[in-house]
Amino acid sequence: MAQAPVGDDVWGEDPTVTHLQERAADLLGKPAALFVPSGTMANQVALLTHCNRADEVFVGEGNHSLYYESGAGSAWAGVSFNEVGRGGLFTAEQLQEAIRPLDQHFPHPRLVALENTHNRSGGRIFPQRDVEAIADAAHAKGLALHLDGARIWNASVATGCSTATLCEPVDSVSACFSKGLGAPVGSVLAGDTDFVERAHRYRKMLGGGMRQAGILAGGCLHALDHHIERLAEDHANARMLAQALSAVDGLRCDAAQVDTNIVVFEVTTRPARDFVARAAERGVKLAALDQSRVRAVTHLDVSAADMREAAQRLSGLT
Ligand SMILES: Cc1ncc(COP(=O)(O)O)c(C=O)c1O
Structure with missing residues (x-):
C-alpha cells in the first residue's frame, strides 16, 4: 500500500485505482467498475443509479440494504423495500407472486436486489439456477x-464457480x-459502462470521491492476489466451529447450514446478548442477531487452532 503509485482519483488520475477498477470489472465479468469506500456506499450508489424516488425494490428477508444501512435506501434513493420469501434466499416464482400489477396505488416495481452470500441467514449461497431464473x-x-x-468471493471459492459466472445474470x-x-478499506460497484458512468455522479454526491486513493486500492489488489483461495480455510474453520457448537447443550447449531464463513446458531438458555457478553469476557467476539440468534464469522486472522480454542471457550457459557 505504501508503495502504490498514486494520483488524484477525483480527476481519474490515480493509476492504482484505475488498475483495480479494471481488474475488478474483469473478475466480475462486467465492462466497468467504480471504486468506493464501503459496501454500503456501493449498494446505495446502485439504488440511486437504478431507481427513481418511490420505486420498489424486491429483496430477500434480512437484506443488508434494508436491515443494516441505517434506512439510507429510503433517505437517499427514496425507495421502499419488499421482502420476498423467508430466510434471505427466494425463487423466481416467489418474486413473480410479490410483483404487483402496475397501479397507481402501488410503488413502481423497479429493482430486484439479491445478496450472495447472504449475511443474516449465515453466509448462505444463492443457488445459481435461482439467480438465473430470478434474472x-x-x-x-x-x-x-x-x-x-x-x-461473492466466498460463494465463488465454495462453489468452484468463477465470480464472473456467478455475476453473469x-x-x-x-x-x-x-x-x-x-x-482495510474498499469495495467496488460493477456494471455496464453507461451504468458506471451514471454511478460515478452518485458516488460524488455521497462524498465518495477520494483523492490519492491508490494507497487503499493497493491493499485491495494485494487481497485479490493473495487472499481469495485461502477463503477455503475460513469455510473449513466455520464448519469446524459449527460442528463443535452443535454438540453443546443449550445451543442449536446445524453444521449442514454452513456454506461459507458465517455460523449462525441459537442460544436456548439465555438471551443471545447475554451469551455474546459472556463470550466477550472470555475473549471470543460474536454478534447477537436478535433475541436468540448469534453470528460468528471466520476470517484470515483466525487460525484453525484459534477456532478450536474459541469452540472450547464457548462450550462452557450456556
Ligand atoms: C452483505 C453485505 N453487504 C454490504 C455490507 C456493507 O459493507 P460495509 O461494511 O463495507 O459498508 C455488508 C457488511 O457487513 C454485508 O454483510
Whole structure:
C-alpha cells in the first residue's frame, strides 16, 4: 500500500485505482467498475443509479440494504423495500407472486436486489439456477437486477464457480475487498459502462470521491492476489466451529447450514446478548442477531487452532 503509485482519483488520475477498477470489472465479468469506500456506499450508489424516488425494490428477508444501512435506501434513493420469501434466499416464482400489477396505488416495481452470500441467514449461497431464473423473471417484467456480492468471493471459492459466472445474470454487482479478503478499506460497484458512468455522479454526491486513493486500492489488489483461495480455510474453520457448537447443550447449531464463513446458531438458555457478553469476557467476539440468534464469522486472522480454542471457550457459557 505504501508503495502504490498514486494520483488524484477525483480527476481519474490515480493509476492504482484505475488498475483495480479494471481488474475488478474483469473478475466480475462486467465492462466497468467504480471504486468506493464501503459496501454500503456501493449498494446505495446502485439504488440511486437504478431507481427513481418511490420505486420498489424486491429483496430477500434480512437484506443488508434494508436491515443494516441505517434506512439510507429510503433517505437517499427514496425507495421502499419488499421482502420476498423467508430466510434471505427466494425463487423466481416467489418474486413473480410479490410483483404487483402496475397501479397507481402501488410503488413502481423497479429493482430486484439479491445478496450472495447472504449475511443474516449465515453466509448462505444463492443457488445459481435461482439467480438465473430470478434474472429472467425480473427482466421479463422490466426490472433490473442488482447483486450485493460483498462476499461473492466466498460463494465463488465454495462453489468452484468463477465470480464472473456467478455475476453473469445480474445488471450490477457490489463486491468488498474488506471483510474476508482482508483489505482495510474498499469495495467496488460493477456494471455496464453507461451504468458506471451514471454511478460515478452518485458516488460524488455521497462524498465518495477520494483523492490519492491508490494507497487503499493497493491493499485491495494485494487481497485479490493473495487472499481469495485461502477463503477455503475460513469455510473449513466455520464448519469446524459449527460442528463443535452443535454438540453443546443449550445451543442449536446445524453444521449442514454452513456454506461459507458465517455460523449462525441459537442460544436456548439465555438471551443471545447475554451469551455474546459472556463470550466477550472470555475473549471470543460474536454478534447477537436478535433475541436468540448469534453470528460468528471466520476470517484470515483466525487460525484453525484459534477456532478450536474459541469452540472450547464457548462450550462452557450456556
Ligand atoms: C452483505 C453485505 N453487504 C454490504 C455490507 C456493507 O459493507 P460495509 O461494511 O463495507 O459498508 C455488508 C457488511 O457487513 C454485508 O454483510
